[in-house]
Amino acid sequence: MNFIWYILIGIVSGFVAGKLMRGGGFGLIVNLIVGIIGGVLGGWLFSLIGITAGGIIGSLITSVIGAIVLLWIVGLISRSSSR
Incomplete structure (x- = not known):
C-alpha cells in the first residue's frame, strides 16, 4: 500500500512542480x-x-520542493548547453 502512496505523491508533486516552474505539466x-x-x-x-x-x-511538501530543485537544475543545464 505504501508503494501506491509513493506513486500518487510522485504524480501530484511532479505536476505541482511543473506548474510552479514552467507553467504546465509534462504528462503523467x-x-x-x-x-x-x-x-x-x-x-x-x-x-x-x-x-x-x-x-x-x-x-x-518534501517531494514538491525536491522536484522544484530538480527542474531548476535541469533548466540551468539546458540553458548552458543551448548557448
Whole structure:
C-alpha cells in the first residue's frame, strides 16, 4: 500500500512542480518520474539541514520542493548547453 502512496505523491508533486516552474505539466509519466526523483532529492536535502517531514502532507511538501530543485537544475543545464 505504501508503494501506491509513493506513486500518487510522485504524480501530484511532479505536476505541482511543473506548474510552479514552467507553467504546465509534462504528462503523467514524466510527472511521476520528476516527482519520485524529487522526493528522493528533497528527502536528501532536508536531511542535510536536519528537517524531517512525516505523514502524507510532509512527504508531499518534501517531494514538491525536491522536484522544484530538480527542474531548476535541469533548466540551468539546458540553458548552458543551448548557448
